[in-house]
Amino acid sequence: MILRLSQRLxxxxxxxxxxxxxxxxxxxAVPGDVARVIAGSKASPxxxxxxxxxxxxxxxxxxxxxxxxxxLARGDLGHSYVTDxxxxxxxxxxxxxxxxLAALAGVMWMVIAVPLGALTARFRDSWFDRTTLVAATLSxxxxxxxxxxxxxxxxxxxxxxxxxxxxxxxxxxxLPAASLALLxxxxxxxxxxxxxxxxxxxxxxxxxxxxxxxxxRVLFKHALRxxxxxxxxxxxxxxxxxxxxxxxxxxxxxxxxxxxxxxxSVFNLDPPMIMGTVLFSATLVVGANWVVDLxxxxxDPRIKATH
Amino acid sequence: MKGFSQREVRAALLAVAIGLVVARPxxxxxxxxxxxxxxxxxxxxxxxxxxxxxPALAFDGTSLPFVMQLYQGLVEYDDxxxxxxxxxxxxxVSADQRVYTFHLRPGVRFSNGREVVAAxxxxxxxxxxxxxxxxxxxxxFEGIAGAKDFRAGKALHVRGLRAPRRDTLVIELTVPDxxxxxxxxxxxxxxxxxxxxxRFGSAFTSHPVGTGPYQxxxxxxxxxxxxxxxxxxxGSDQPYLDAIEVLEGGDKASHLMMFERGELDxxxxxxxxxIPLPDFLxxxxxxxxxxxxxxxxxxxTWYLFxxxxxAPFTNLQVRRAMSxxxxxxxxxxxxxxxxxxxxxxxxxxxxxxxxxLTGHPYDPARARQLLAAAGYPEGFSCRLWVVAGxxxxxxxxxxxxxxxxxxAQLNPVSLPAYIDSxxxxxxxxxGVMDWGQDYPDPSDFLDSLFNGNRIVExxxxxxxxxxxxxxxxxxxxxxxxxxxxxxxxxxQTAEQMVVDDAPCVFLYHPNFYALRQPWLxxxxxxxxxxxxxxRMWIDRGSTQPPAPDFP
Numbered sequence: 032m033i034l035r036l037s038q039r040l041x042x043x044x045x046x047x048x049x050x051x052x053x054x055x056x057x058x059x060a061v062p063g064d065v066a067r068v069i070a071g072s073k074a075s076p077x078x079x080x081x082x083x084x085x086x087x088x089x090x091x092x093x094x095x096x097x098x099x100x101x102x103l104a105r106g107d108l109g110h111s112y113v114t115d116x117x118x119x120x121x122x123x124x125x126x127x128x129x130x131x132l133a134a135l136a137g138v139m140w141m142v143i144a145v146p147l148g149a150l151t152a153r154f155r156d157s158w159f160d161r162t163t164l165v166a167a168t169l170s171x172x173x174x175x176x177x178x179x180x181x182x183x184x185x186x187x188x189x190x191x192x193x194x195x196x197x198x199x200x201x202x203x204x205x206l207p208a209a210s211l212a213l214l215x216x217x218x219x220x221x222x223x224x225x226x227x228x229x230x231x232x233x234x235x236x237x238x239x240x241x242x243x244x245x246x247x248r249v250l251f252k253h254a255l256r257x258x259x260x261x262x263x264x265x266x267x268x269x270x271x272x273x274x275x276x277x278x279x280x281x282x283x284x285x286x287x288x289x290x291x292x293x294x295x296s297v298f299n300l301d302p303p304m305i306m307g308t309v310l311f312s313a314t315l316v317v318g319a320n321w322v323v324d325l326x327x328x329x330x331d332p333r334i335k336a337t338h
Numbered sequence: 339m340k341g342f343s344q345r346e347v348r349a350a351l352l353a354v355a356i357g358l359v360v361a362r363p364x365x366x367x368x369x370x371x372x373x374x375x376x377x378x379x380x381x382x383x384x385x386x387x388x389x390x391x392x393p394a395l396a397f398d399g400t401s402l403p404f405v406m407q408l409y410q411g412l413v414e415y416d417d418x419x420x421x422x423x424x425x426x427x428x429x430x431v432s433a434d435q436r437v438y439t440f441h442l443r444p445g446v447r448f449s450n451g452r453e454v455v456a457a458x459x460x461x462x463x464x465x466x467x468x469x470x471x472x473x474x475x476x477x478x479f480e481g482i483a484g485a486k487d488f489r490a491g492k493a494l495h496v497r498g499l500r501a502p503r504r505d506t507l508v509i510e511l512t513v514p515d516x517x518x519x520x521x522x523x524x525x526x527x528x529x530x531x532x533x534x535x536x537r538f539g540s541a542f543t544s545h546p547v548g549t550g551p552y553q554x555x556x557x558x559x560x561x562x563x564x565x566x567x568x569x570x571x572x573g574s575d576q577p578y579l580d581a582i583e584v585l586e587g588g589d590k591a592s593h594l595m596m597f598e599r600g601e602l603d604x605x606x607x608x609x610x611x612x613i614p615l616p617d618f619l620x621x622x623x624x625x626x627x628x629x630x631x632x633x634x635x636x637x638x639t640w641y642l643f644x645x646x647x648x649a650p651f652t653n654l655q656v657r658r659a660m661s662x663x664x665x666x667x668x669x670x671x672x673x674x675x676x677x678x679x680x681x682x683x684x685x686x687x688x689x690x691x692x693x694x695l696t697g698h699p700y701d702p703a704r705a706r707q708l709l710a711a712a713g714y715p716e717g718f719s720c721r722l723w724v725v726a727g728x729x730x731x732x733x734x735x736x737x738x739x740x741x742x743x744x745x746a747q748l749n750p751v752s753l754p755a756y757i758d759s760x761x762x763x764x765x766x767x768x769g770v771m772d773w774g775q776d777y778p779d780p781s782d783f784l785d786s787l788f789n790g791n792r793i794v795e796x797x798x799x800x801x802x803x804x805x806x807x808x809x810x811x812x813x814x815x816x817x818x819x820x821x822x823x824x825x826x827x828x829x830q831t832a833e834q835m836v837v838d839d840a841p842c843v844f845l846y847h848p849n850f851y852a853l854r855q856p857w858l859x860x861x862x863x864x865x866x867x868x869x870x871x872x873r874m875w876i877d878r879g880s881t882q883p884p885a886p887d888f889p
Binding site (some may be wrong): 061063065067069070071072074078079080085113114116121125182184191194197282292295299300 | 601
């Protein structure tokens with residue numbers, strides 16, 4: 032167990048290192064002098080030289096990457112070149128918005144997808160099942176930015192039921208979370224459906240029915256609990272992925288989350304901020320993988336047995 | 339431009355520009371008969387982050403209007419382009435035009451309560467010149483005596499900055515500079531208190547302390563800012579609004595929707611933080627909003643620059659052919675008339691704008707003749723740089739050039755990479771770029787862009803690398819010329835010579851637009867600083883929010 036754990040840790044470390052390496056060198060492959068980004072087009076050569084010295088821009092890429100890693104090892108993500116704000120502080124101020132959005136979207140997925148998935152499995156091949164399948168496929172194929180913009184246009188701008196953007200109260204997150212939920216709810220409903228169909232044919236479900244349990248009890252107590260195990264794993268990964276920033280939704284609704292920070296830093300060509308947001312979301316995904324791996328045995332005792 | 343002489347067109351252009359500057363506010367003034375009211379909060383949204391509120395570091399269009407609410411300098415602009423006293427009560431200039439003696443207004447305090455003394459100006463100007471700070475405006479101040487030694491680390495202080503008394507500041511220049519008062523309006527000359535700068539260090543950018551009408555009371559970086567009255571502000575022109583609330587983030591489309599739903603009081607359009615062009619057309623046609631669009635010509639020139647050190651643009655006939663080949667009026671139509679066509683360097687509104695200037699109007703037949711005479715009867719190929727993702731202008735030029743046989747390949751590049759490349763010698767053959775004013779003087783355009791003595795290997799602002807000794811001599815003469823009228827005439831002569839040599843295909847001057855709610859008054863766009871929030875007021879009583887005109 033300890034060996035497996037340390038193996039995973041080592042792999043996580045190399046994944047993150049690889050991400051840092053790729054991002055760093057891709058960023059530096061972009062032509063243009065970063066000092067010009069910082070100082071603007073009218074800056075004098077003296078100022079440009081000063082900036083080069085301050086950020087070690089004249090050193091070799093390898094040396095600069097080494098300096099960056101050293102800084103990371105000390106827990107310092109650096110300062111933005113554009114706003115001079117500490118990168119870690121920028122990420123932390125924006126984390127609550129993204130977390131609230133991801134959590135709300137996650138809850139919406141489950142609240143809608145669980146009954147849909149369970150009922151379509153129970154009434155397999157009925158008109159209800161077919162309609163849900165078509166709707167699920169449709170929602171899966173919608174582009175995120177389009178759906179978000181359309182919901183914003185019709186529900187907020189035209190009808191005025193929701194605020195158009197920005198995050199002032201928790202209620203401001205309802206529309207963005209709904210647009211996000213709508214995109215994946217079809218996927219989750221189908222996932223639950225497939226698992227349920229499989230579970231409903233199992234002997235223990237038949238046994239439950241045979242002993243006279245009500246249909247609701249069979250469906251939601253016996254079958255659903257088992258069908259949800261793989262779904263929860265995927266949900267955990269998805270929510271962790273969203274914590275790394277929900278690019279399109281956050282940007283359309285002007286939510287000050289990690290996603291808008293990432294997009295803004297790309298537009299600003301702000302290397303420390305880009306590195307910071309990329310590494311932050313990479314860490315979340317790697318960490319979530321790790322947690323899922325560890326808790327798998329706890330969620331599903333059968334897996335512990337095979338190891 | 340058939341049917342009109344160039345002179346008539348230029349004169350009409352000037353009239354339009356003056357009309358926009360003068361008549362708009364007048365028309366607004368008619369509609370705004372009520373007296374200004376105190377109170378209320380102005381709500382705005384910005385698509386880009388405010389980079390800094392440190393006057394030495396903020397030189398972008400997003401940050402600057404807010405810096406101007408927090409800080410003041412010795413002088414400022416009146417409602418037009420004249421420089422008037424601000425923190426200085428008055429000033430005297432020595433006979434040789436090199437020494438300025440400013441007497442400070444008494445009783446001025448920073449927002450931390452401390453009284454302003456002349457030494458604060460010495461500190462602020464020296465701080466802005468320190469290369470370690472990397473100020474974006476420091477090069478404007480290198481004319482102060484001793485500034486170069488200070489920047490090179492050869493002197494601890496700038497020799498030409500002295501505070502002989504608590505209320506007297508002396509600034510000595512190396513040579514007379516008729517633009518020096520304009521330079522003192524730049525953000526780098528705004529007054530900062532030493533104790534706050536030293537206390538906050540690099541965090542001073544988000545902890546501003548100035549003498550301006552407002553102070554920053556909240557700034558969650560990248561999320562929102564709030565400005566409230568500065569209790570120590572002693573100016574006679576007290577601001578009307580109690581507070582300004584700025585939301586950072588979101589895109590132009592969301593902002594316009596919020597504005598139309600009444601969630602924002604002002605939406606500013608075009609130039610950088612703008613409204614998308616299709617929406618602009620809808621707004622201009624809407625009976626609800628049409629009367630609430632404020633506009634002013636931006637003192638900005640867009641051009642297709644030709645690198646005169648790179649073939650075939652070393653050839654004068656080729657450069658002129660390029661100028662004749664491009665149809666400016668078509669570009670104006672593509673921009674939905676949000677700009678004015680242009681044949682010269684100076685935008686209307688800049689002193690010295692010449693109604694008699696002659697250029698190279700659209701004439702493709704003439705362009706073909708010139709190309710043949712230059713030895714390119716079949717035309718040639720070139721790489722035309724454009725800023726990635728911006729405007730249809732590059733494609734329009736490409737099409738026009740193709741009509742005379744010039745095959746231009748568009749090369750879209752991100753702005754920072756573009757700026758870096760175009761400032762390097764023999765790197766960018768030709769491209770579309772713009773130059774916006776720093777202050778309303780012809781030198782800011784002609785000297786910055788076309789002075790051959792300013793050519794350097796990298797970071798060059800003379801991006802055509804145009805070097806005409808006669809023009810250089812005229813620019814040098816005008817730079818220190820003490821007689822305003824003669825000085826402007828010299829610049830006009832220099833501009834005509836530049837236009838004749840065609841280092842650029844001059845394209846257009848854009849307008850600046852803002853859209854306001856009916857209850858927001860006093861939005862008179864300023865020709866240099868555009869937004870002056872301290873002059874705006876809210877009056878909801880006289881105007882009921884109009885019913886939405888949704889289809």
